[in-house]
Amino acid sequence: GIQVEQSPPDLILQEGANSTLRCNFSDSVNNLQWFHQNPWGQLINLFYIPSGTKQNGRLSATTVATERYSLLYISSSQTTDSGVYFCAVGGGGSNYKLTFGKGTLLTVNP
């Protein structure tokens, strides 16, 4: 199956800093999503982005499918951005089944 690697595994920031999270995948995909898991365990869908660039407020994401990576940008980080960020991918005939990376644990300090 598709392998998904996320980096860095852990990231500590001061409030107001910017950050870039990376997701590499081992095969062609036609489904890629980014999620944020808050400290209470709730998973929130941030982006559905199999290719191209999208922006939502302080968050933006870019997927370069031909080079098999996606980036999540967080600008002017806030303490509420803390949590685990997951990249999940699906491809081929099973593109509705997502394989998750191990996530990036982001801690934003005040």
Next chain:
Amino acid sequence: SQTIHQWPATLVQPVGSPLSLECTVEGTSNPNLYWYRQAAGRGLQLLFYSVGIGQISSEVPQNLSASRPQDRQFILSSKKLLLSDSGFYLCACGQGVTKLFFGSGTQLSVL
């Protein structure tokens, strides 16, 4: 937009006891439904998925089973729980190849 109801939020069960976790979805019809498990250490593992009533696909052989008796109801079961079944269980819902949405999860501790 869809709403996913998942309960209970926490559950403590003895080894060897049965399990039934229920997930119901509102605001959509004929969704794809999923059960994921998240062990300590963060990764999410797909356990079961369903594309329709009575259609269940298992991703990992294990002590668990799933059923979909109605279009918007997905049930995770076990006849006899093992210690290794402990974890955070998440129900998810999607329509084809679109955004996947998760319920709030059940933290299961098997003692």
